[in-house]
Amino acid sequence: xxxxxxxxxxxxxxxxxxxxxxxxxxxxxxxxxxxxxxxxxxxxxxxxxxxxxxxxxxxxxxxxxxxxxxxxxxxxxxxxxxxxxxxxxxxxxxxxxxxxxxxxxxxxxxxxxxxxxxxxxxxxxxxxxxxxxxxxxxxxxxxxxxxxxxxxxxxxxxxxxxxxxxxxxxxxxxxxxxxxxxxxxxxxxxxxxxxxxxxxxxxxxxxxxxxxxxxxxxxxx
Amino acid sequence: xxxxxxxxxxxxxxxxxxxxxxxxxxxxxxxxxxxxxxxxxxxxxxxxxxxxxxxxxxxxxxxxxxxxxxxxxxxxxxxxxxxxxxxxxxxxxxxxxxxxxxxxxxxxxxxxxxxxxxxxxxxxxxxxxxxxxxxxxxxxxxxxxxxxxxxxxxxxxxxxxxxxxxxxxxxxxxxxxxxxxxxxxxxxxxxxxxxxxxxxxxxxxxxxxxxxxxxxxxxxx
DNA sequence: TAAATAGGTGAAAGATGGGTGAAAATTCTT
DNA sequence: AAGAATTTTCACCCATCTTTCACCTATTTA
Numbered sequence: 386x387x388x389x390x391x392x393x394x395x396x397x398x399x400x401x402x403x404x405x406x407x408x409x410x411x412x413x414x415x416x417x418x419x420x421x422x423x424x425x426x427x428x429x430x431x432x433x434x435x436x437x438x439x440x441x442x443x444x445x446x447x448x449x450x451x452x453x454x455x456x457x458x459x460x461x462x463x464x465x466x467x468x469x470x471x472x473x474x475x476x477x478x479x480x481x482x483x484x485x486x487x488x489x490x491x492x493x494x495x496x497x498x499x500x501x502x503x504x505x506x507x508x509x510x511x512x513x514x515x516x517x518x519x520x521x522x523x524x525x526x527x528x529x530x531x532x533x534x535x536x537x538x539x540x541x542x543x544x545x546x547x548x549x550x551x552x553x554x555x556x557x558x559x560x561x562x563x564x565x566x567x568x569x570x571x572x573x574x575x576x577x578x579x580x581x582x583x584x585x586x587x588x589x590x591x592x593x594x595x596x597x598x599x600x601x602x603x604x605x606x
Numbered sequence: 607x608x609x610x611x612x613x614x615x616x617x618x619x620x621x622x623x624x625x626x627x628x629x630x631x632x633x634x635x636x637x638x639x640x641x642x643x644x645x646x647x648x649x650x651x652x653x654x655x656x657x658x659x660x661x662x663x664x665x666x667x668x669x670x671x672x673x674x675x676x677x678x679x680x681x682x683x684x685x686x687x688x689x690x691x692x693x694x695x696x697x698x699x700x701x702x703x704x705x706x707x708x709x710x711x712x713x714x715x716x717x718x719x720x721x722x723x724x725x726x727x728x729x730x731x732x733x734x735x736x737x738x739x740x741x742x743x744x745x746x747x748x749x750x751x752x753x754x755x756x757x758x759x760x761x762x763x764x765x766x767x768x769x770x771x772x773x774x775x776x777x778x779x780x781x782x783x784x785x786x787x788x789x790x791x792x793x794x795x796x797x798x799x800x801x802x803x804x805x806x807x808x809x810x811x812x813x814x815x816x817x818x819x820x821x822x823x824x825x826x827x
Numbered sequence: 828t829a830a831a832t833a834g835g836t837g838a839a840a841g842a843t844g845g846g847t848g849a850a851a852a853t854t855c856t857t
Numbered sequence: 858a859a860g861a862a863t864t865t866t867c868a869c870c871c872a873t874c875t876t877t878c879a880c881c882t883a884t885t886t887a
Contacts, residue, residue, distance in 0.1 A: 511702055511716075511719055511720075512700065512701060512702060514699075514701075537862080537863055537864080538863085538864095539863080539864070552744070552745045553744045553745060554744060554745060554746040571864095571865065571866080572865070572866055572867080574845085574865085574866075574867075575864075575865055575866075577845065577846070577847090578846095578847085578864085578865070578866085579864085579865095580846095581846070581847070581848095582863095596845070596846090597746055597759075598758070598759055598844070598845075598873075598874080599758075599759025599760075599843085599844070599845095599874085600746065600759060603745065603746070605745070758873080758874055758875085759844095759874075759875095760874075760875070761874095792875095792876065792877080793876070793877060793878085795834085795876090795877075795878080796875075796876055796877075798834065798835070798836090799835090799836085799837095799875085799876075799877085800875085800876095801834095801835090802835065802836065802837095817833095817834070817835090819833065819834075819883095819884075819885090820832090820833070820834095820885095828887100829886100829887090830885100830886085830887080831884100831885080831886075831887090832883100832884085832885075832886090833882100833883085833884075833885090834881100834882085834883080834884095835880105835881080835882070835883090836879105836880085836881075836882095837878105837879095837880090837881105838877105838878095838879095839876100839877090839878095840875105840876090840877085840878105841874105841875085841876080841877095842873105842874085842875070842876085843872105843873085843874070843875080844871105844872095844873080844874090845870105845871095845872095845873100846869105846870090846871090846872105847868105847869085847870090848867105848868100848869095849866105849867090849868095850865105850866085850867085850868105851864100851865080851866075851867095852863100852864080852865070852866085853862100853863080853864065853865080854861100854862080854863070854864080855860105855861080855862070855863085856859100856860080856861070856862085857858100857859085857860080857861090
């Protein structure tokens with residue numbers, strides 16, 4: 386098993402590495418969220434141990450970014466008393482979390498549990514329907530009145546994001562950050578163009594994508 | 607929640623029943639499509655777990671028949687490798703499907719997902735009410751006696767700000783600074799005009815926006 | 828009561844924002 | 858390497874929104 390350890394403290398990384406390797410795994414290290422994201426783009430890991438508080442890019446944002454392209458189990462490491470939203474953690478797909486200071490043994494036990502669990506993780510085939518618009522996020526399929534709509538990758542991402550946040554007003558900035566990624570530094574109007582394309586592909590159901598003048602867009606049933 | 611389990615194998619039915627009841631739901635059983643259709647005519651269920659392959663009347667045909675009169679969420683149970691037309695499943699209104707052999711846990715997760723989805727239609731967004739005035743900040747919606755009020759961006763911003771600070775006296779200067787932005791160097795009376803427009807759009811509920819002579823405005827319940 | 832002050836109002840000029848199409852840049856295929 | 862597909866930028870245009878301002882009415886004060 387290839388395990389990526391992400392923490393800004395060299396000491397913690399080396400302690401974890403020792404135990405991870407002792408159990409017969411390969412350990413890799415990253416000193417902050419940014420580096421973790423970069424490494425995950427280029428390599429495949431079986432599990433990530435991710436600290437919450439780090440310079441440059443915090444653990445949550447990093448996980449969010451990584452989970453966009455790869456579904457890797459994640460265990461968060463947080464300092465005792467560090468307040469964070471567990472529900473939020475669950476939403477972005479964190480599998481478990483450990484509070485510092487932790488015993489390495491405890492971490493190893495969590496690793497065992499998570500990897501065993503994720504192996505039997507079911508694949509979702511959830512189908513969401515809005516009138517004649519059918520959306521299968523897991524299967525990356527969208528049907529317009531029963532006919533498969535051929536969307537580009539960005540269009541799928543954008544639509545899925547809008548649907549996941551249906552009824553909520555989303556600014557262009559938020560869309561760019563969450564759909565395009567924190568590292569996208571481009572024009573706001575990029576969103577407009579993709580919305581245009583998406584609307585074109587949704588035919589009659591373009592009505593679900595509502596423009597909020599002066600703000601952005603939202604998906605509304 | 608009343609859940610109807612439809613499968614010709616007694617074993618599968620009882621396993622599912624156990625889990626369904628464990629989660630605090632009422633379980634009902636049918637051994638084939640025909641029986642399921644009959645039961646649905648006479649009773650109301652909140653969800654149906656329907657096997658595809660069954661004697662007398664298969665799952666698809668049964669669902670098609672049931673959906674004619676009642677819109678009940680359906681999760682299909684299909685054997686691995688059983689080939690069937692997913693598009694057809696979409697069309698007749700199947701909400702999700704699970705492949706056998708499945709872990710009961712998996713099925714329960716799907717049930718949760720499907721029911722949560724159909725329940726959370728009112729998006730769970732916080733809607734603040736003042737008599738017949740409903741305000742949904744996340745969704746950028748304002749309803750006056752149930753009718754959507756079409757506000758301009760500034761009007762939304764202004765109203766939301768007033769409501770967030772309800773009961774608090776706000777000077778024109780503070781409103782300009784917080785709603786318009788620190789970099790706005792314009793006339794005080796701009797606020798007046800927007801208040802006017804806002805009041806016009808709130809109809810009877812204009813009364814909530816109180817003028818404080820010599821000071822500014824406040825929102826008061 | 829008259830004058831002074833503050834807020835309400837309507838109209839009109841000016842600014843802004845978003846849809847759109849096309850072209851440029853990038854990425855993916857062959 | 859060339860070609861195709863996709864993403865991104867950008868400028869134009871029009872509808873909408875914002876802001877100002879002059880005038881009016883209401884309230885307060887002298």
